[in-house]
Amino acid sequence: MKVLPTLLLILxxxxxxxxxSLHKQGAPRAAVVVVGLLAVxxxxxxxxxxxxxxx
Incomplete structure (x- = not known):
């Protein structure tokens, strides 16, 4: 059963x-980049x- 990869893709x-959302709200660039890297x-x-x- 492949639960962990599914959870990672949901995350x-x-x-x-x-x-x-951070980008649209005008958050600091560093925050947007960090969250984006975590997504990648x-x-x-x-x-x-x-x-x-x-x-």
């Missing part, structure tokens, strides 16, 4: 939404976890 979606890391982790490989 990535929330973080992308948060990044967009969560997406990468979720996708890489789903790739076939040794178990």
């Amino acid at each position: 990535a979606g929330v973080l992308v939404g948060g990044t967009w 890391l969560a997406t990468a982790g979720g996708v890489l976890w789903l790739l076939p490989g040794e178990s």
